[in-house]
Structure formats: C-alpha cells, structure tokens
Amino acid sequence: xxxxxxxxxxxxxxxxxxxxxxxxxxxxxxxxxxxxxxxxxxxxxxxxxxxxxxxxxxxxxxxxxxxxxxxxxxxxxxxxxxxxxxxxxxxxxxxxxxxxxxxxxxxxxxxxxxxxxxxxxxxxxxxxxxxxxxxxxxxxxxxxxxxxxxxxxxxxxxxxxxxxxxxxxxxxxxxxxxxxxxxxxxxxxxxxxxxxxxxxxxxxxxxxxxxxxxxxxxxxxxxxxxxxxxxxxxxxxxxxxxxxxxxxxxxxxx
Amino acid sequence: xxxxxxxxxxxxxxxxxxxxxxxxxxxxxxxxxxxxxxxxxxxxxxxxxxxxxxxxxxxxxxxxxxxxxxxxxxxxxxxxxxxxxxxxxxxxxxxxxxxxxxxxxxxxxxxxxxxxxxxxxxxxxxxxxxxxxxxxxxxxxxxxxxxxxxxxxxxxxxxxxxxxxxxxxxxxxxxxxxxxxxxxxxxxxxxxxxxxxxxxxxxxxxxxxxxxxxxxxxxxxxxxxxxxxxxxxxxxxxxxxxxxxxxxx
Numbered sequence: 001x002x003x004x005x006x007x008x009x010x011x012x013x014x015x016x017x018x019x020x021x022x023x024x025x026x027x028x029x030x031x032x033x034x035x036x037x038x039x040x041x042x043x044x045x046x047x048x049x050x051x052x053x054x055x056x057x058x059x060x061x062x063x064x065x066x067x068x069x070x071x072x073x074x075x076x077x078x079x080x081x082x083x084x085x086x087x088x089x090x091x092x093x094x095x096x097x098x099x100x101x102x103x104x105x106x107x108x109x110x111x112x113x114x115x116x117x118x119x120x121x122x123x124x125x126x127x128x129x130x131x132x133x134x135x136x137x138x139x140x141x142x143x144x145x146x147x148x149x150x151x152x153x154x155x156x157x158x159x160x161x162x163x164x165x166x167x168x169x170x171x172x173x174x175x176x177x178x179x180x181x182x183x184x185x186x187x188x189x190x191x192x193x194x195x196x197x198x199x200x201x202x203x204x205x206x207x208x209x210x211x212x213x214x215x216x217x218x219x220x221x222x223x224x225x226x227x228x229x230x231x232x233x234x235x236x237x238x239x240x241x242x243x244x245x246x247x248x249x250x251x252x253x254x
Numbered sequence: 255x256x257x258x259x260x261x262x263x264x265x266x267x268x269x270x271x272x273x274x275x276x277x278x279x280x281x282x283x284x285x286x287x288x289x290x291x292x293x294x295x296x297x298x299x300x301x302x303x304x305x306x307x308x309x310x311x312x313x314x315x316x317x318x319x320x321x322x323x324x325x326x327x328x329x330x331x332x333x334x335x336x337x338x339x340x341x342x343x344x345x346x347x348x349x350x351x352x353x354x355x356x357x358x359x360x361x362x363x364x365x366x367x368x369x370x371x372x373x374x375x376x377x378x379x380x381x382x383x384x385x386x387x388x389x390x391x392x393x394x395x396x397x398x399x400x401x402x403x404x405x406x407x408x409x410x411x412x413x414x415x416x417x418x419x420x421x422x423x424x425x426x427x428x429x430x431x432x433x434x435x436x437x438x439x440x441x442x443x444x445x446x447x448x449x450x451x452x453x454x455x456x457x458x459x460x461x462x463x464x465x466x467x468x469x470x471x472x473x474x475x476x477x478x479x480x481x482x483x484x485x486x487x488x489x490x491x492x493x494x495x496x497x498x499x500x501x502x503x
Contacts, residue, residue: 138348138407141310142362142414143337152361156352233352233394 004204009195016191017212023105023187024174027113031173034117039124053121060118066179068115073107073183108180116173123169127162128154160231167224171217178213188212263288263323263418263449264309270317271304271473278304280473281318286418291450293460293481296470297496302453305470306420309451310340323417338366341411345423347403349395349410355382356391359410366414374413381409385439401432405439418449425456457500461485469493 041053060068080098088097102110131154139153181190192209196202229235262285271279278301286292294302307313308320311333320327322336350358359378363369369377382388385405387398395403404424411419421440425433437459444450444463454460460467460481467484469477469492477490485501488494 132346132348134344134346134348135350137312138342138344138410139350139362141312141337141340141342142410143334143366144362145334145365148365152365153350157350160352233354234396237394 004199004201006199009199012191012195013188013208013212016186016188017216019185019191020174020177020187020189020213021216023108023112023180023185024170024177027109027116027177028170028173030109030113031116031120031169034114035120035124038117038121039128042121042125043128056114057118057121060115061122065112065115065176066182068111069108069179069183072111073102073104076107077101104180104183104185107183108177108185112173112176112180116169119169120166123162123165124158126165127158130161131158160228163224163228163231167221167227170220170224174216174220175213261324262286263290264451265321266305266308266318267321268318269305269308269315269320271301271308271313271315277473279308279315282473282475284468284475286449286451288417289447289449290465291444291448291452291463292466292468293464294451294453294468294470295455295457295460295496296476300470301473302470303422304473306342306422306451306453309418309420310337310342312342338414339417340420341414341416341418342420343404343407343411343422343424345426347395347400347407347427349403349406351395354392354394355387355398355406358395358406359413362410363413377413378409381412382406384412384442385409386435399432400428401435404428404432404436408436408439408443412443418451419443421450421452421454423453423455425454455500457485469496471496 038053038056041049042057044050044053077100080100084096084098089095135153135157136149139149144152177187178189180187181193184190186194188209192205196205199205264284264286266282266284269279269282270277280301282301282305284292284305294305296302304313308315309322311320311327315327320336323339325332325335325339327333327336349355350361353361356375356378359381360369360371360374363374363377364371379388379391382391385408387402387405387409390398390402390406395406398406408419408424424440425436428436433456437456440450440452440459441463452459452464462481464481466478467481468475469484469488469490471492477484477488477493479488484493485497488497
C-alpha cells in the first residue's frame with residue numbers, strides 16, 4: 001500500500017484541492033460583481049443599457065461552460081493579436097498592450113466568472129423584484145429618498161431571499177471548477193488524473209477526489225445555511241441567549 | 255403663493271388619472287380643511303384609492319393640480335416636501351419585515367428629519383404607547399397580529415408629525431375581531447384634531463367620526479355632505495343605490 005499512496009501523491013491532491021478552492025472563491029467573487037452590474041443594468045431606464053445586459057446574460061447562459069473556457073484560453077491569443085495590431089499599437093505608438101495569451105488559471109477565472117455572473121444577475125434581479133411593491137410605497141410615503149428606499153427597505157429582505165440560490169450556484173461553481181483541468185490548470189481533477197498515471201489506482205483515486213469535492217461542498221453548504229439564519233431576524237434572535245432577550249424587553253418597558 | 259392658515263389644507267382641482275385607456279379619475283375637485291375628517295366611500299374601481307394616492311404622489315396625476323398646505327406638486331422636490339407632511343396607512347400595512355417595530359417607526363424620522371436615535375426612539379415609544387403596543391417594540395412585524403401591525407403602521411406615519419393622514423382601506427385586510435382596535439386609534443386621532451382622509455367600507459365609522467362623506471363612482475365625486483345628510487337623505491340616485499346595497503344587512 002505504501003507504494004500506492006505516497007506522500008508525494010497526497011501532497012499533489014492537497015495542492016490540487018487548494019487550487020480548486022482558490023479558483024472557485026476568486027471566480028465567485030468576480031461573478032457576484034458581474035452579476036450585480038448586469039442586474040443593475042437590466043433595471044436601467046435606458047434601452048441600450050438594458051439590451052446589453054440582456055445580451056450578456058443570454059449569451060453566457062446559452063453556451064456551455066466548457067466552450068466558454070476553451071474560448072477564453074484558445075481563442076484569446078488570436079483575438080489579442082488582432083486587437084494589438086488594429087487598435088492598441090496605432091493608438092499607443094507601437095506598444096503592444098495585451099499579453100500574447102492568458103494563463104490557464106486566468107482564462108478559467110475569466111470564463112467561469114462571466115458565465116456564473118450571468119446566472120447570479122438573474123438571482124439578484126429576481127430577489128429585488130420579489131420585494132412587495134407596498135413596502136417601497138410605504139417608505140416613499142414617509143418621505144424616504146429613492147436611495148434610502150433601496151438601502152433600508154428593498155435590499156435587506158431581497159438579499160435574504162437571494163441566499164439559497166446564491167448557495168446553489170456556489171456549489172455548482174465548485175464542481176464546474178473541474179472544467180479548468182481541460183486547459184491544464186492543475187486543480188483537484190487534473191492532479192488526480194496525474195496521480196493515477198503514477199500509481200495506476202483509478203478507483204481509489206477518483207473516489208478520493210469525489211470525497212474531497214463532497215467535503216468542500218458540505219463546508220459551503222453549511223456556510224450558506226448559517227448565512228440564512230444570520231439574515232433572518234427572527235431565527236437570529238432565537239439563537240440569542242434568553243437573558244439578552246429579557247434585558248431588551250426591560251429596556252423598552254422602562 | 256402659499257395658502258394662509260385659513261385656506262384648505264388640501265386642494266385637488268380637476269385631477270385626472272389614466273391607467274392605459276382606463277380613466278380612474280375624471281376631473282376630481284376636492285377641498286379638505288384643517289382638522290376635517292373626510293370619509294371616502296364608493297364601489298370598487300370608483301377611484302377612491304387612486305384619489306388619495308394622488309395626494310402624496312404614489313400615483314402621478316395626468317391633469318389638474320394637487321396642492322397640499324400651499325405646495326402644488328410640480329416636480330420631485332415639491333413631492334418630497336408634500337410627502338413629509340402627509341402620512342399614509344395602507345390596507346396591507348406594508349411594515350418593513352427586516353426591522354423591529356421600534357425601527358419601523360424610527361427609520362423615517364432619522365433618515366428624513368435627521369433626528370438623533372435617542373430623539374426618534376423617544377417619539378416612537380410615545381406613539382407606540384398611544385396606539386397601545388409599546389410592549390411589542392422589540393418584536394418583528396410577522397410576530398404581531400394584523401390589528402397590531404396596522405397600529406404600528408399608524409404610529410410609523412405619525413412619527414413624521416404629518417399635517418394630514420391618509421387611510422387606504424385600513425381595516426379591509428383585518429380579521430373582524432381586530433377591526434375595532436384600529437378604528438379606535440383612528441377615532442382617537444380624529445378627536446385630537448388630525449386632518450384625515452379615510453377610504454373605508456366601515457359605515458359605522460363614517461357615521462360616527464366623519465365631518466363629511468364623499469361618495470365616488472366611475473372616477474367622479476358624485477355626492478358629498480355631512481354623514482346625516484348622506485345616510486338619511488342622499489340626493490343622487492347612484493348614492494341611494496350604493497347605500498341600499500351595503501346597508502341591507
């Protein structure tokens with residue numbers, strides 16, 4: 001057995017898992033940013049802005065993540081060459097501004113974050129639109145500004161509704177990060193493949209990879225369940241010790 | 255020009271409102287004096303809610319003028335000024351579910367009037383006491399009954415110290431046993447001299463509290479008068495027909 005699971009192999013799997021987590025976290029952060037921008041653009045009063053957001057969302061929701069990753073990695077060198085030649089060189093007096101190609105890691109982050117941004121944009125939009133119009137009207141009738149209405153009345157309950165779908169997409173993204181293996185990002189899936197070429201134990205190694213993905217997913221899942229509790233004022237309060245509750249009731253009475 | 259203290263607090267002149275091709279208001283003229291309690295009744299779709307929603311600009315009127323305490327609504331800054339003076343209570347309460355009762359009441363004074371938290375909370379506690387739910391101050395809206403929620407909504411509107419209160423069917427979403435607790439708060443408010451416009455189907459409230467009843471149908475004010483005149487001796491056939499339908503039981 002000792003020649004099957006060597007420290008080197010364990011180390012490779014661990015490094016792969018760490019890279020998978022890094023890739024997923026960075027991608028998810030960017031996806032949230034793209035999603036927020038696209039969701040705000042979709043609510044814009046300008047038709048062109050709305051149209052651009054719609055185009056982005058449809059384009060990335062309607063094409064496979066693997067194609068997006070291949071495009072980001074294999075098509076960008078050609079496109080960067082054209083852009084350098086046609087746009088940046090003439091404008092900057094002969095300097096080449098774009099790199100010859102993206103690193104595999106950068107290409108994977110770019111493709112996956114744009115793709116997941118499109119999904120998250122719809123989650124954010126649906127969350128905002130699901131808030132009862134009456135609450136915004138009540139706030140307006142009290143004289144609150146449009147900004148304050150969004151900040152205090154619409155966004156807090158909307159975010160609470162967004163947490164479960166945010167969690168779903170976070171877990172989906174963690175699993176989709178394995179697609180980066182196809183463009184030679186040595187994350188968990190590719191390091192597993194490489195380890196198997198040393199020890200010839202596919203059953204054990206793929207099972208190990210699956211267990212690691214599952215463990216990471218469960219951490220994410222617990223995290224989002226916790227966020228749901230934190231975001232819900234009633235459930236949050238039930239977690240507080242009773243002495244604290246009694247104290248606040250007294251304060252009000254006094 | 256601002257109206258003097260003696261002029262009407264609210265003046266609507268020839269107000270028109272369309273939803274697509276549907277004319278919700280067809281040239282409505284209404285004046286409400288300071289301290290007056292006006293109850294608006296009429297069949298559904300007659301324009302009652304639209305009328306009061308035009309007063310604080312929740313619906314933008316398409317024609318005519320709306321003037322509140324000397325400010326005619328032309329643009330958003332007029333509207334902001336009017337909204338500070340006009341409180342509104344809704345059929346569905348529309349409390350903010352993420353905030354405690356206390357925070358529901360203090361939000362607007364703190365954000366709009368720039369009151370300190372201490373000041374806003376003092377005012378809020380006084381108002382919650384006045385509507386009889388001070389002990390619920392730290393609860394969340396969904397923990398309260400409908401009647402309690404509506405009383406919080408009244409306190410929330412009063413916290414801005416409005417000159418007039420609009421009530422849009424405030425008891426229509428309540429269970430029958432909770433209607434009176436809300437109507438009692440409203441009666442109290444009227445007795446203390448608050449100017450009020452109340453859209454309601456509670457004819458008992460209209461009889462007892464209203465200085466004037468306004469009957470609307472088809473986007474027009476059909477008839478207006480004291481409750482005595484209105485319930486005992488209405489002039490218009492449409493008013494008689496409506497009253498015969500709702501007062502049969």
